[in-house]
Amino acid sequence: IEENVSRLEDIEENVSRLDADFISYKDNITLKTSKIEKELNDYKATMQQVNINQEPKQKATGYGVISLPPNAAEGQVSVKTFGETRTNLLTQNQSMLNEDITGWQGNYTTISRTTSHFLFGDASLLCIPDSTGYSRGFYASPTYRPSVTSGKEYTLSAFLKKVTGDVIDIILRISWRDSDGAEISSIISPPLTLTESWNRLSMTGVAPVGAVKASISIWTSNEVTPNEQWVADGIMLEQSGELQSFISGGDPKSTISAMRIKSAGKNLFDNGGISHTQIGLTYKTNGNYIEVNGTRGAGMNVANIKKVDFTLLPGTYTLSLRMVGGTIENIGNFEGFYFGINSSTSAHRTTPPAIKNIGEVGKRTFTIVEPLKVTTFDITPGYGTGIGAVFKNILLECQLERNDDATPYEPYTESNMYLPNVEELRSLPNGTKDEIRVNEGKLIKRTKKYILQASDITGFNTSRANVDTISVSITSMTGIVENQEGVSQSVFHIDGFAPSNLASVPDDSKYVGQYIYSRSISGSILALIVEKGKYSSIAEVRADLAGTTLIYQLAEPVEIPVQVSGTLLSYPSGTVYVENVVADAGLYSDGIT
Known part of the structure; x- marks a missing residue:
């Protein structure tokens, strides 16, 4: 047991x-x-947030500035920059008034160069009517009318601002002229009512059959007095069907390769380095916040806390402002804080009610239809209210984002990549463009610049009844793409001449100002069509055209190593900018991919 x-x-x-x-x-x-x-x-939760239609590789393209999609992954960006060649058909002086008023004449108006107002360069054209009436303004002097090609689209634009007076309505007018100077037809823009800020007026039209010149006028459509005075700057006529960024007149302008490529996150407001005092209040950077201290005095309300220089693309944006800390003593009738941006032409600011308590959010959503160059960010401590109020360690979160509503705050982030000045990046009418493949560190040259020599002009034909032709030898243009087609190829960019699709020279004045590069004429000759009787001899042709800039397509692209520094990262809902090292109206970037 x-x-x-x-x-x-x-x-x-x-x-x-x-x-x-x-x-x-x-x-x-x-x-x-x-x-x-x-x-x-x-x-499962992660997969619910995945867009099954999202491609693993996101692509965005723009001109100087692009916006990245919300689903852009955070990581290194593959970047390509392309060149472009453009020409403002006006003279440099006409476009920017850099010397005098040569090229313009007043129409019942006294015009002068003024340095008191300008947007580009250091001067603009001041207009003061001589008497009360309509059509007060200015027009292009007959000898300074730009050449045009029939059948091509042209866009005329100007930046305008009121200086004094009451209502000023301005219109643009192009009178298309034939080879005798007679008007064929004209086009007129809708009127623009001027304000005391710069605004741009533009219009696009097609040069009719027989047009060889454009007579440009910029004047009032309403009755004005000598008290109504205004200025004009940044005047441009370009062979293009769309309005583009301003470039100065004269020789063709091409992209400069020396540039910084900057990628910024969702929040486009960089609050770093702020130190500003105004009407007794001091604004300074404190981490992710703007800190405000002091006693509010009387005076100018809007405090421009930071100067900037960047561009917003057309689209919808939201400004937001949130108070996250601090106290206000002796608050009185203080209405609250506003946050805003400014440009040379407009301002946008968070809308009432303003914020003055912790946790409150002010915001404003606005839409722009053309690129907006932002110059300053501001904070407004009430419009004349709260004088004597004491602000202690006020902390403000400020955000500008491309969105139709305010989203949670994110601090400003950016990454940069720098490209050296190796060569100009150019383009041709057929779409050929020089390219920098940033991540591969190489420049792909597909074009070449050539300065026309007198010896290149080998023939001048006056036998036709309606046009004359000039023969240009291409034998000195090394590496040029061969002339293999029966009709003209658009492989040249020539100041004053547009490409054509002709096989031979027609005896028709509507083709004046075009070039022909076809096998039907010659394998080694470029033909230029000019007005009948414009030149009396080949000597005159050589004297006039020697020194003309030509850009032509290379038969084989040339690869050139490029030393790139920095790393570019993408951010969801971010923005990528191409910024030229040298800021100039004639230097710009065409696009990035």
């Missing part, structure tokens, strides 16, 4: 041990099961 009892005790001990082992095993299995369930739930 004792032996059996001992065996039973051993069995009970083993059962207890097995029971304990099973409980431990069960707990372990339960823990593993819970962990698996959690991982599955996490995976």
Whole structure:
């Protein structure tokens, strides 16, 4: 019996041990099961946020500035920059008034160069009517009318601002002229009512059959008095069907390769380095916040806390401002803080009610239809209210984002990549463009510049009744793409001449100002069509055209190593900018991909 009892005790001990082992095993299995369930739930939640239609490679293209999509991954960006060649058909002086008023004449108006108002360069054209009436303004002098090509689109634009007086409505007018100077037809823009800020007026039209010149006028459509005075700057006529950024007149302008490529995050407001005092209040950077201290005095309300220089693309944006800390004593009638941006032409600021308590958010959503160059950010501590209020350690979160509503605050982030000045990046009418493949560190040259020599002009034909032609030898243009087609190829950019699709020279004045590069004429000759009687001899042709800039397409692209510094990163809902090292109206970037 004792032996059996001992065996039973051993069995009970083993059962207890097995029971304990099973409980431990069960707990372990339960823990593993819970962990698996959690991982599955996490995976499910993650997959619910995934857009199954999203391509693994996002692509965005723009001109100087692009916006990245919300689903852009954070990581290194592959960048390509392309060149472009453009020409403002006006003279440099006409476009920017850099010397005098040569090229313009007043129409019942005294015009002069003024340095008191300008947007580009250091001067603009001031207009003061001589008497009360309509059509007060200015027009292009007959000898300074730019050449045009029939059938081509042209866009005329100007920046305008009121200086004094009442209502000033301005229109643009192009009178298309034939080879005798007679008007064929004209186009007129809708009127623009001027304000005391710079605004741009533009219009696009097609040069009719027979047009060889454009007579440009910029004047009033309403009755004005000598008290109504205004200025004009940044005047441009370009062979293009769309309005583009201003470039100065004269020689063709091409992209300068020396540039910084900057990628910024969702928040476009960089609050770093702020230190500004105005009407008794001091604004300074404090981490992610703008800190405000002091006693509000009387005076100018809007405090421009930071100067900037960047561009917003057309689209919808939201400004937001949130108070996250601090106290206001002796608050009185203080209405609250506003946050805003300014440009040379407009301002946008968070709308009432303003904010003055912790947790309050002020915002404003606005839409722009053309690129807006931002010059300053500001904070307004009430419009004349709260004088004597004491601000202690006020902390403000400020954000500007491309969105139709305010989203949670994110601090400003950016990354930069720098490209050296290796060569100009150019383009041709057929779409050929020089390119820098930033991540590969190479420049792909597909074009070449050539200055026309007198010896290149080998022929002058006056035998046709309606046009004359000039023969230009291409033998000195090394590496040029061969002339293999029966109709003209658009492989040249020539100041004053547009490409054509002609096989031979027609005896028709509507083709004046076009060039022909086709096998039907010659494998080594470029033909230029000019007005009948414009030149009396080949000597005159050589004297006039020697020094003309030509850009032509290379038969084989040339690869040139480029030393790139820095790393460019992408950010969801971010923005990428191409910024030229040298800021000039004639230097710009065409696009990035």
